[in-house]
Amino acid sequence: MAGLLAVFAHPDDESMGAAGLLCRHSRAGVPVHLVCATRGALGWMGKPDGARREELPEIRSGELTEAAEVLGIAGVTLWDYPDGGVESSDQAEMTARLVAEIARLRPAAVVGWGPDGGYGHADHICIGKCTDAAVASLPQAARPAQYHMVMDQFLVDAYKDIISLVSEDTDSLPLIASDVDVIVELTDAELATKQRAIACHRSQQEDWRVAVESHPDLVRRGYGHEPYVRFPDRGARLAANNLLKEFA
Numbered sequence: 070m071a072g073l074l075a076v077f078a079h080p081d082d083e084s085m086g087a088a089g090l091l092c093r094h095s096r097a098g099v100p101v102h103l104v105c106a107t108r109g110a111l112g113w114m115g116k117p118d119g120a121r122r123e124e125l126p127e128i129r130s131g132e133l134t135e136a137a138e139v140l141g142i143a144g145v146t147l148w149d150y151p152d153g154g155v156e157s158s159d160q161a162e163m164t165a166r167l168v169a170e171i172a173r174l175r176p177a178a179v180v181g182w183g184p185d186g187g188y189g190h191a192d193h194i195c196i197g198k199c200t201d202a203a204v205a206s207l208p209q210a211a212r213p214a215q216y217h218m219v220m221d222q223f224l225v226d227a228y229k230d231i232i233s234l235v236s237e238d239t240d241s242l243p244l245i246a247s248d249v250d251v252i253v254e255l256t257d258a259e260l261a262t263k264q265r266a267i268a269c270h271r272s273q274q275e276d277w278r279v280a281v282e283s284h285p286d287l288v289r290r291g292y293g294h295e296p297y298v299r300f301p302d303r304g305a306r307l308a309a310n311n312l313l314k315e316f317a
């Protein structure tokens with residue numbers, strides 16, 4: 070088993086959340102793959118200029134391809150479950166497709182959304198649940214280590230400060246702080262790579278994402294710190310599987 074498989078719900082989850090983790094591994098020669106469950110059709114913000122709403126899935130698919138290249142992701146599997154409708158889709162089918170991806174790629178570790186979905190997003194929660202089920206269905210010896218991407222209090226505070234740049238309502242997103250096992254603190258180069266990956270998602274440049282770019286301190290706090298939690302506790306297996314010690 071080798072490599073890292075990330076499983077997320079929307080194009081940009083990988084860049085906003087796990088870019089540091091993903092590029093650190095890809096730069097170190099670890100094969101990194103991404104499964105993304107939807108093409109993000111609900112994220113219409115009238116961007117980029119001149120785009121039409123019905124073009125959004127295609128635009129976001131292209132943005133994901135660009136961001137994956139920035140992050141050094143070796144392969145992207147993009148599904149077409151409905152954005153906002155992952156939960157009402159066939160979860161047994163999704164789980165079976167994830168089992169097939171894991172069998173094909175044989176990753177040493179899988180990272181994805183946990184039961185809080187970061188901020189309670191139903192698509193995040195559901196694809197996370199299917200990922201958990203897929204890993205759990207494998208025979209013990211074939212199971213990759215598993216991590217959930219979470220927020221800790223440091224990150225919640227950072228995001229509230231970032232959102233306060235554009236809104237007085239910093240509780241509009243119900244950010245959930247967890248206890249964490251692993252924190253990836255990004256180097257300056259990794260942070261720059263993450264910003265470039267995020268910038269690929271041009272259709273998703275909402276006000277705070279634009280505003281934060283002129284506040285390097287907030288970029289560092291909000292983007293430079295990636296917490297993960299082991300699920301369940303299989304950390305001991307990682308060292309034997311060539312993943313970086315920062316993620317072990």
Ligand SMILES: [Zn+2]
Pocket residue numbers: 078079082190193
């Ligand atoms: Zn998302």
